[in-house]
Amino acid sequence: MADLSVNSSAGPRGPKPKKSFSRANIFLYGTLIVVSMYYLLPLYVMVVTSLKGMPEIRMGNVFGPPMEITFEPWVKAWSEACTGINCDGLSRGFGNSIQILIPSIILSIAIASINGYALSNWKFKGSEVFFTILIIGAFIPYQTMLYPIVILLREIGLMGSIGGLVLVHTVFGMPILTLLFRNYFASVPEELFKAARVDGAGFWQIYFQIMLPMALPIFVVAIILQVTGIWNDFLFGVIYTKPATYPMTVQLNNIVNSVQGIKEYNVNMAATLLTGLVPLVIYFASGKLFVRGIAAGAVKG
Amino acid sequence: MTNSVEIKDLDLSFGAVQVLKQLNIDIAEGEFLVLLGSSGCGKSTLLNCIAGLLEVTDGQVFIKGQNVTWAEPSERGIGMVFQSYALYPQMTVRGNLSFGLKNAKVPKDEIQKRVARVAEVLQIEPLLDRKPGALSGGQRQRVAIGRALVRDVDVFLFDEPLSNLDAKLRTDLRVELKRLHKKLKNTMIYVTHDQVEAMTLADRISIMKDGMIQQLDAPEVIYAKPCNKYVADFIGSPAMNLFEGHLSGNTFTCDGFTVDVSGYEFGSQPRRDSAVWLGIRPEHIVTGDAAASATFNGSAEIDIVEPMGSDTLVWIDFAGQSVRVRTEGQSGLRSGEALTIGFDASRLHLFDMKTEIRL
Numbered sequence A: 001m002a003d004l005s006v007n008s009s010a011g012p013r014g015p016k017p018k019k020s021f022s023r024a025n026i027f028l029y030g031t032l033i034v035v036s037m038y039y040l041l042p043l044y045v046m047v048v049t050s051l052k053g054m055p056e057i058r059m060g061n062v063f064g065p066p067m068e069i070t071f072e073p074w075v076k077a078w079s080e081a082c083t084g085i086n087c088d089g090l091s092r093g094f095g096n097s098i099q100i101l102i103p104s105i106i107l108s109i110a111i112a113s114i115n116g117y118a119l120s121n122w123k124f125k126g127s128e129v130f131f132t133i134l135i136i137g138a139f140i141p142y143q144t145m146l147y148p149i150v151i152l153l154r155e156i157g158l159m160g161s162i163g164g165l166v167l168v169h170t171v172f173g174m175p176i177l178t179l180l181f182r183n184y185f186a187s188v189p190e191e192l193f194k195a196a197r198v199d200g201a202g203f204w205q206i207y208f209q210i211m212l213p214m215a216l217p218i219f220v221v222a223i224i225l226q227v228t229g230i231w232n233d234f235l236f237g238v239i240y241t242k243p244a245t246y247p248m249t250v251q252l253n254n255i256v257n258s259v260q261g262i263k264e265y266n267v268n269m270a271a272t273l274l275t276g277l278v279p280l281v282i283y284f285a286s287g288k289l290f291v292r293g294i295a296a297g298a299v300k301g
Numbered sequence B: 001m002t003n004s005v006e007i008k009d010l011d012l013s014f015g016a017v018q019v020l021k022q023l024n025i026d027i028a029e030g031e032f033l034v035l036l037g038s039s040g041c042g043k044s045t046l047l048n049c050i051a052g053l054l055e056v057t058d059g060q061v062f063i064k065g066q067n068v069t070w071a072e073p074s075e076r077g078i079g080m081v082f083q084s085y086a087l088y089p090q091m092t093v094r095g096n097l098s099f100g101l102k103n104a105k106v107p108k109d110e111i112q113k114r115v116a117r118v119a120e121v122l123q124i125e126p127l128l129d130r131k132p133g134a135l136s137g138g139q140r141q142r143v144a145i146g147r148a149l150v151r152d153v154d155v156f157l158f159d160e161p162l163s164n165l166d167a168k169l170r171t172d173l174r175v176e177l178k179r180l181h182k183k184l185k186n187t188m189i190y191v192t193h194d195q196v197e198a199m200t201l202a203d204r205i206s207i208m209k210d211g212m213i214q215q216l217d218a219p220e221v222i223y224a225k226p227c228n229k230y231v232a233d234f235i236g237s238p239a240m241n242l243f244e245g246h247l248s249g250n251t252f253t254c255d256g257f258t259v260d261v262s263g264y265e266f267g268s269q270p271r272r273d274s275a276v277w278l279g280i281r282p283e284h285i286v287t288g289d290a291a292a293s294a295t296f297n298g299s300a301e302i303d304i305v306e307p308m309g310s311d312t313l314v315w316i317d318f319a320g321q322s323v324r325v326r327t328e329g330q331s332g333l334r335s336g337e338a339l340t341i342g343f344d345a346s347r348l349h350l351f352d353m354k355t356e357i358r359l
Helices: A002-010 A025-051 A053-056 A074-078 A091-121 A128-140 A142-156 A162-187 A188-198 A203-214 A216-232 A233-238 A248-258 A267-297 B043-051 B093-103 B108-122 B139-148 B168-185 B197-202 B217-226 B229-234 B290-293
Strands: B003-014 B017-028 B032-036 B058-061 B080-082 B155-159 B188-191 B204-209 B214-217 B241-248 B251-254 B255-259 B276-279 B297-306 B310-316 B321-328 B337-342 B349-350
Touching: A053 A267, A074 A091, A074 A267, A091 A128, A091 A162, A091 A203, A091 A216, A091 A248, A091 B214, A128 A162, A142 A162, A142 A233, A162 A216, A162 A233, A188 A203, A188 B043, A188 B080, A216 A248, A216 A267, A233 A248, A233 B058, A248 A267, B003 B043, B003 B188, B017 B043, B017 B188, B017 B214, B032 B043, B032 B197, B043 B058, B043 B080, B043 B155, B043 B188, B043 B276, B080 B139, B093 B108, B093 B139, B108 B139, B139 B155, B139 B168, B168 B197, B188 B197, B197 B217, B204 B217, B204 B229, B214 B217, B214 B229, B229 B241, B229 B276, B241 B321, B251 B276, B290 B337, B310 B337
Parallel strands: B032 B188, B032 B204, B080 B155, B155 B188
Antiparallel strands: B003 B017, B003 B058, B204 B214, B241 B251, B241 B276, B251 B255, B276 B349, B297 B310, B297 B337, B310 B321
C-alpha cells in the first residue's frame, strides 16, 4: 500500500512539458518567417532605394544598404517633382487628398450609421427590400457606372471639382458601411431599444444617447475602411477630377509613369512611400481596435 | 373597483401567423396579474402590446380608463422591466434612473428627489454612481426595477425579470417584489414561465396557450380546479398523473383499476358515460396506513426513488404506466419494494376525452 502511494505521487503531475524545438514549431515559425520576408522585402528595397543618390543606384546593388544616406529624393518628391506643367511635387496632391478624405469620411459614416440604425431598429414597410437593393449596389462593378456618373456630375455642375469626388465616395461607401452598421446595431439587445422607448426617447435621442456611445468600435472600423479606401482610390480620382484637383494617388502615377527625362528611381520610391504613409499609420495606430470592431460587426447579423 | 388595465378583443398577427386571438382581460386596480405559459404562447407579445411596443392588429387597450391603443409607450403611464435588464451601458445608475424623467422634461430637483427615493426603497444608494457593467446580476435587476419605479406610473410590466438570475437570488428578489407590491399597491403585470413565481406572486394567474387564455383565476383555484387538461398538466410540479379511461355513472374504469367517483365535485357539465381522463396529483396520493381509509387503495411496485430532502418523489408502476407519488420527508423506501397507495375521490380531476374540459 505504502509503495503504491509513493509511485502515484512520482508520476506525471501539472502541465505537460513542451519541447520548444519540435517539428511542428520549426515548420510553423519557418513558414511565418518566409512569408513575412516575402512581404517585407519589397518595402525594404523601397526604403533603401529612396535614401540613395542616383549614382549609387546606377551601380545596381538593389539590396545593399545606402553607402551615403541622402534625404534629397524625399524633399524632391514632396515639393519639386514635376507632373506635366506643375513642378510643386506631391504636396498639392496631398492637400487635395486631405480635402477629399475628410468630408467624404464624415458624410459617408454619418449617413451610413443613421441608415444602419434605422434599418435595424425602426423597421418600416419595405425596409428589408430597401436594404437588399442597397446591398446589391455593392456587387455592381464600378466600371459600369463610370460614365453615367460623369453625366450626372456634369448636369449638377460638380464634374472636375473636389465636391463631386466627395459625393461619389460618399455614395459608393454607402452599401458596405450601411451593412456594417446595421449588423452592429442588430447585435445590440432589442430590449435596450424598447426600454428607451418606454423611457420616452425618440428616434434621435435613442441614436445619440444610447446607440452612438455603444458603437465606438464599429465607428473605428468604418473610419479605417473609408480612410484606406478613399486614400488609395485611383479610378474615381483620375476620372472625376482635373489636374488641379488630382488626389495624391493620381499625382503619384503621373510622377512615376512620366516617360520624359531620366527615371529617378529614388524620387519615385520616396513618392510612393509618402503616398502610402497615411493608410500605414492608420493600420499601425488602430490594429487591435480594428480587429475587435470587425469581429463585433461580423458575428451577429 | 375600477379597472386599471382593460384589454378588449385583442388580435395580433405577424403575417399569416396569428399570435394573439381575441384576448379579453380586465385587470383591477392594484392587482398582481401573472401571465403564465410555455415559451411561444404569446405572453410576452401580449405584454409588448400593453406597453405599446407592438402595434396591435385589432382590438383595444385601455389603461386607467383611457384608450391608449394608439399611444406611444411613454404616454401610457407604464414602467417596464426586462429579462436582460436592458440598462443603458454607458450611463451610470443615476443616469439610467433619470433618463426617462429627463426625456419627460421633469425639473432637475424633482428628478433628484425621485431618484433618491427610489434608491432608498430598493437599497441601491451606494451604487448610484457606478456603471451597469460594474454591478452583479441582482443589482442590475434592482436598478432595472428602479428605472420603472422612478417614473411614478400606475402600471408596472415585468417581462420575465428573474429568469436570468441564479436560483437563490431569484427566490430573494421574488420575495422582495412581493413586498414591493404590498407597499406600493400598483397594478403589476408579470410574465413568466416559472410556475413557482406565478403561484407565489400572483393575485390572479392567466394561463395562456397558443395566444389564448386557458384559465384566468386565483392561484389556489387554478391548482385545485384546473379548467382543462392542459392547465392541469401545466400547473403543479411534479406534474399530475393522468389515466385514460371510461366514466359510466359514478364509476371510472381503466386498464388496471376501477374507482368510485361519487365523492367528486362535478362541474356544470356532467356528461356521464363517456371516455375521460382521470388526473391525480402526486402529492394527493397517500401511502402506507393512510391509504386504508381512502376511497381507493391498491398496491404497486416502486421503480425509482428520488429523495429531495424535504420530500421524496417515488415512481411506481401502476395501471400500466409510470406514476409519480410524493411522500413527506425521507421515507426510507427502496426500489423494488411494494407500496400501498390510495387516493380520495374529492382530490381527483376528470376531463372529457374529446374536449379536454373539466367535468
